[in-house]
Structures are given as structure tokens and as C-alpha cells.
Amino acid sequence: MNPKERVQKFFRREPVDTMPLFSGMGTVTVQAIEALGYQFAKVHTDAEMMANLALKSAEMYGYDGVVVPYDMCTVPEALGRGVSLYEDAEGILYPTVPTKWANLDEVDLPEDFSTIFSRGRMPVVDEALKRCLDYEGERGKLAVGGWVLGPFTMAGQVIELDVLLKGVAKDRQRVTAFLDRMTELVIAVARHYQELGVDFINIREMGSGTDLLSPRMWKMLIKPNLEKVFAALEVPKVNHICGGTDLIVEMMNDCGADAISVDQKNNVAESRRKLGDDALILGNFDPYGTLVQMDAAEVPAVIRKCIDDGVDAVWPGCDIWPDVKQENMEAYVKAVRDYGRQPTPAVGRL
Amino acid sequence: MANDRREELLKELREGVVEFDEERVKAAAQAVVDEGLNAYDAIMNGLAAGMEEVGELYDQQEYFVPELLMCADALYAGLDILKPHIRPEDIGATAKGQVVIGTVQGDVHDIGKNIIKMMFEVAGFTVHDLGRDVPLEKFVEEQLKTDSEIVALSAMMTTTMMGMKKVIEMIKEKNPNVQIMLGGAPVTSDVAELFGADGYAESAGNAVQEAVKMISNLRKLQNQGQQEQKDS
Numbered sequence: 406m407n408p409k410e411r412v413q414k415f416f417r418r419e420p421v422d423t424m425p426l427f428s429g430m431g432t433v434t435v436q437a438i439e440a441l442g443y444q445f446a447k448v449h450t451d452a453e454m455m456a457n458l459a460l461k462s463a464e465m466y467g468y469d470g471v472v473v474p475y476d477m478c479t480v481p482e483a484l485g486r487g488v489s490l491y492e493d494a495e496g497i498l499y500p501t502v503p504t505k506w507a508n509l510d511e512v513d514l515p516e517d518f519s520t521i522f523s524r525g526r527m528p529v530v531d532e533a534l535k536r537c538l539d540y541e542g543e544r545g546k547l548a549v550g551g552w553v554l555g556p557f558t559m560a561g562q563v564i565e566l567d568v569l570l571k572g573v574a575k576d577r578q579r580v581t582a583f584l585d586r587m588t589e590l591v592i593a594v595a596r597h598y599q600e601l602g603v604d605f606i607n608i609r610e611m612g613s614g615t616d617l618l619s620p621r622m623w624k625m626l627i628k629p630n631l632e633k634v635f636a637a638l639e640v641p642k643v644n645h646i647c648g649g650t651d652l653i654v655e656m657m658n659d660c661g662a663d664a665i666s667v668d669q670k671n672n673v674a675e676s677r678r679k680l681g682d683d684a685l686i687l688g689n690f691d692p693y694g695t696l697v698q699m700d701a702a703e704v705p706a707v708i709r710k711c712i713d714d715g716v717d718a719v720w721p722g723c724d725i726w727p728d729v730k731q732e733n734m735e736a737y738v739k740a741v742r743d744y745g746r747q748p749t750p751a752v753g754r755l
Numbered sequence: 756m757a758n759d760r761r762e763e764l765l766k767e768l769r770e771g772v773v774e775f776d777e778e779r780v781k782a783a784a785q786a787v788v789d790e791g792l793n794a795y796d797a798i799m800n801g802l803a804a805g806m807e808e809v810g811e812l813y814d815q816q817e818y819f820v821p822e823l824l825m826c827a828d829a830l831y832a833g834l835d836i837l838k839p840h841i842r843p844e845d846i847g848a849t850a851k852g853q854v855v856i857g858t859v860q861g862d863v864h865d866i867g868k869n870i871i872k873m874m875f876e877v878a879g880f881t882v883h884d885l886g887r888d889v890p891l892e893k894f895v896e897e898q899l900k901t902d903s904e905i906v907a908l909s910a911m912m913t914t915t916m917m918g919m920k921k922v923i924e925m926i927k928e929k930n931p932n933v934q935i936m937l938g939g940a941p942v943t944s945d946v947a948e949l950f951g952a953d954g955y956a957e958s959a960g961n962a963v964q965e966a967v968k969m970i971s972n973l974r975k976l977q978n979q980g981q982q983e984q985k986d987s
Contacts (some may be wrong), residue, residue, distance in 0.1 A: 489888065491861060496917065498861035501888060505863075567866055570821040571828070619819045652816070693916075728917070 407545025408469035415718065416641035416663055418685070419464060421755035424718055424745025426738060427470030429550050429607025431724035435497070436731055437462040445727065446492040449476055449500055454530030460540055462542050463547055466738050470548035470604070473533045474722070476500040477554055480594055481562045482512065484527035486652055497727050506564045509572065509579050514586055518593035548605065552600030555610025556587040556630040574625060581626070588630040592637040605641040607666065608634055614648025623653050628660060629669050635654070635661035643687065647722055651675065655676070668722025675706050677715030682750035685717050692721035701732035706741035717749040761792055768833055773808050776823035777832040784836035794837040795845035802830050803877045820866065827873055834877065835890025841879070853903035855894060857885030859922065861915040867902050868909040895925045898933060907936040930968055
């Protein structure tokens with residue numbers, strides 16, 4: 406079974422040989438950046454470098470899948486919000502959106518969202534995805550994931566977040582209408598990646614956890630839009646939210662995605678009890694704490710806990726911070742391979 | 756009678772903040788000014804006390820960030836009216852404090868930073884707000900330029916948190932006495948300790964609690980200072 410088949414079967418809930426090792430968030434490592442001699446800031450504008458870096462990181466550590474792009478600004482940039490790449494900054498920084506719309510009156514969106522696919526770095530991402538899809542290494546083909554921010558998180562990337570959050574109470578009608586447009590945007594981009602042939606799509610509605618919004622507001626404002634997004638996609642899809650999710654995990658699972666992904670704040674044992682054995686749960690270790698800060702000897706226990714608590718595949722709770730310790734990455738990969746031989750609640754073993 | 760009226764207005768300010776009722780806060784603040792009551796008392800025991808309650812409601816998951824933001828708007832509505840009427844003798848030595856605040860380079864999330872900024876302003880600090888996505892050396896330059904006692908750094912994302920470590924090193928090297936406060940979702944007490952910071956707040960709600968604690972510490976210091984002045 407090659408890495409791609411392992412991930413594909415996993416999403417179909419068919420038995421696999423071992424737990425797939427992959428993520429729906431960035432898995433770039435500094436070891437791969439150094440091996441390729443790249444500057445991280447330059448990678449975001451070059452399809453070849455973007456693809457090579459994803460593939461190199463995967464092959465170095467034995468990952469089953471890759472994900473591009475690495476930053477969340479490609480769509481906002483294509484909508485005219487610009488991008489800060491930090492080419493002169495020391496160390497690793499992810500690109501950010503420099504100019505958000507200050508209020509709803511300023512918002513200027515195209516009627517037809519397919520027009521953005523030729524703008525900014527959208528073609529770079531397409532080309533990088535194609536390169537990853539074409540790639541075949543010694544282990545065979547890798548699974549290729551696409552990802553798009555969820556409608557609310559996307560909205561927070563193009564308009565000032567406090568305007569959005571206060572508007573929910575004070576200007577509900579216009580905020581709802583704006584989120585409807587963001588939902589159309591997310592669907593258009595996700596369907597575009599689906600047409601390119603990605604193996605799965607991760608919808609990262611990461612700005613909507615209960616650190617920020619009440620469960621009541623989540624149900625009213627986030628859930629209906631995520632339902633529309635997942636209903637519009639045929640490819641396997643993941644509903645990822647980081648931060649507090651214990652209070653909304655059942656609603657997350659009801660949105661129509663094939664799997665949910667949660668971070669270290671979620672009590673997965675409890676979530677598994679609530680959702681039953683059929684739900685595909687991905688998660689939930691702290692990538693910075695586990696791969697950057699900890700001693701390598703402590704890593705297997707973290708991974709084992711994720712599996713013992715009931716995840717079907719071990720996912721980091723967020724992008725892997727590239728500056729990982731090599732021995733921690735190796736310990737994480739080995740632990741997933743060793744402890745992941747046993748069946749998980751939703752996916753059996755061959 | 757005057758004390759009853761004071762209590763009444765403090766309650767109005769407090770409840771106005773908690774219920775994010777800007778008009779109610781404005782009316783009570785104006786009454787404090789018109790009736791010659793102590794503006795500093797109204798800020799600390801009315802507005803700040805209300806925000807303390809808001810922090811508790813956030814911790815109890817009754818309030819979330821949208822409510823925090825609306826409460827903050829209500830607080831500012833009162834602060835704008837009351838601040839020009841603070842008497843210098845009410846503030847004392849500690850409130851001459853200055854703080855440099857900003858969100859580190861690579862991070863454009865500034866809600867938590869703005870809430871902390873507000874609490875510093877409530878406490879009478881002069882706040883030098885560098886905004887968001889601030890190049891690291893700018894914090895050092897601004898601290899040296901203003902001789903601020905506190906530098907408050909915020910990062911919402913793990914990926915930008917590392918910048919904080921560099922800023923702390925740069926500042927502590929030049930001036931080891933500067934107090935550094937960190938905030939933001941990925942910042943834990945372990946991270947704050949590892950980076951050599953003096954305090955931390957992990958979320959917007961927690962930032963309110965931390966800032967309230969900080970203010971009460973400052974008030975204790977201020978009272979001690981006044982006592983020492985009297986004694987000498």
C-alpha cells in the first residue's frame with residue numbers, strides 16, 4: 406500500500422496497513438529548508454520551491470502526505486489585500502495580510518470568484534499542487550491535501566476582526582450577508598482544488614473556537630456556512646478548528662465533513678465518547694510543545710495519548726513550526742508507526 | 756449622602772461596562788464630572804471593576820470575545836469623559852509609568868493587545884502603542900526612547916511567538932530592569948518563563964484578569980510609596 410492509497414482508504418474508512426502519517430496543515434521542517442538551501446520567505450512565490458519543500462519534508466521523515474500552500478494569505482491577496490512576505494526578516498515568519506478592509510462599507514468583492522484564480526499567487530499554488538500530484542518517490546505517490554480557510558476565518562483575514570465580532574451583535578444582517586459571500590468564496594476555491602485532483606481538502610475554520618465565540622453563536626453563524634461548504638464538495642473533507650472545541654465538537658461533526666480535526670485543547674477521550682466509533686477524529690498534539698520544546702524521550706507518550714484517547718490519525722493541532730528538533734520529529738514519526746498498527750475506533754487494519 | 760451618590764454612580768459605571776451599554780456609562784461618567792466626584796475613583800472602582808467582572812464572565816464562558824469587545828467600547832466611552840478630570844495627586848508616583856505595547860512582527864492579530872492597552876490606560880499609564888506586525892527592533896528603540904518601565908508583547912500565533920524571545924533578549928541586554936509582559940493564545944507560563952518574561956496572559960479574557968491583578972499590585976505599591984513619603 407503506497408502512502409496515497411493509505412490516506413485514500415483511511416478517508417473511506419477501509420482497513421489500512423497502519424495509521425497514515427499526514428496532516429491537513431503545513432508540515433515544513435527546517436531540516437528540509439536547509440537541505441534544499443532555500444530561504445523560507447522565497448518559497449511562497451515559487452511553485453517549484455513550494456512543491457519541493459513539501460515533498461522534501463515528507464520524504465525526509467516518511468510522511469504519507471503533503472499540503473500546500475504554507476500561508477493563509479493567497480486568497481486575501483487575490484482579492485487585492487496584498488501580502489507581507491518578510492523577505493528581510495531574520496528567521497522564519499509566515500506571510501500575513503497587510504491591509505484588511507476597515508469596515509463592511511469598504512468591502513469590494515468580485516461577482517464571480519473564479520476570476521481570482523489567475524490573480525496573485527493563486528496560479529503558483531495550482532502549479533505547486535500539480536507538481537505534488539505528479540510526484541512519485543521510492544515509496545510511491547503521496548497523498549496531496551488542499552486547504553482553504555473556513556468562511557468566518559477567511560472573513561477575519563480580509564476585514565478587521567473586531568469589526569466582524571462586534572458586528573455580529575450590532576450589525577447582524579450585514580455581517581451575515583458578508584459571511585454568505587465568504588462561504589461562496591470558500592466553496593469556489595475548494596472546488597477549484599478538488600478539480601485539480603487533490604486527495605482531500607481541509608477546511609480550517611480556526612478562528613471560530615469557543616475561545617472566541619459562544620457555542621450559541623457558533624451554531625447560528627458558523628455551522629450553517631460550513632454545512633454549505635461541505636455539501637458542495639465530493640472529495641474527502643476535514644473540518645478543522647483549533648482552540649476550544651469541547652463545547653462544539655458534536656456540532657462540528659454534524660457539518661457534513663468526513664472527519665473532524667481538533668487541537669490539544671480538545672478532550673478527545675470525551676469527544677470520542679460523545680461522537681461514537683464511526684466518527685473520524687484527527688488530532689491532537691501541540692506541535693510547538695511536542696516537536697520544538699520537549700525532550701525527544703517525552704514525545705512517544707504524547708503521541709500514544711492521542712491514540713489511546715481515540716484519534717484515528719495523529720494530526721498536529723496546527724502547522725508544524727518549522728524549527729523542529731530532528732530527534733523529536735523522528736520520535737513522533739516512529740511513535741505513530743509503532744502505536745498506529747492497531748485499529749482505531751473508525752478505521753480497521755488489514 | 757455624597758457617599759450614597761458615589762456608590763450609585765460607581766454601580767452605574769460598573770453595570771454599564773458589564774452590560775456593554777455605552778450610553779449608560781457616558782451618562783454616569785458625565786454625572787461624576789458634573790457633580791465634582793473623584794474621576795480616578797470612578798475609573799478604578801467603576802469602569803475597571805466592571806471590566807474585572809467581565810473577565811470573570813469570560814472565564815465562566817458566559818461572555819466570549821464579541822462581548823469583551825463591546826464591554827471595552829463601553830469602558831472607553833467612560834474613560835474619554837473621566838480621564839481629563841483626574842487629579843495628579845490621585846495617581847501618585849506609579850501612574851507616571853509608561854508602557855510600550857505591540858504585536859510582534861508576522862502577527863496581525865491585535866484584539867488581545869488592544870484590551871491590555873485599554874487596561875494600562877485605565878491604570879493611568881502612558882501607552883506607546885506600536886500597533887501590529889511590529890519589527891522586533893522597534894520595541895527596543897521605543898523602550899530606549901521613552902524609558903518605559905514595561906514592554907508588553909503580544910503574539911496570537913505559535914509561528915510568531917519566537918520573535919518575542921528575541922525582543923526580550925535585546926531589551927534585557929540593554930536594560931535588565933524593564934518588566935516584560937507577554938500575551939497571546941500560544942503563550943503559556945512555561946513559554947514566558949523560558950523566554951525570560953516577567954508576566955504573561957494567555958487569552959483576551961485572561962489578559963483582563965492579569966491586567967486587573969497588575970493594577971491592584973500597582974495600587975498597593977502606590978499606597979506603600981505614599982506611606983513611605985509620609986513616614987519620611
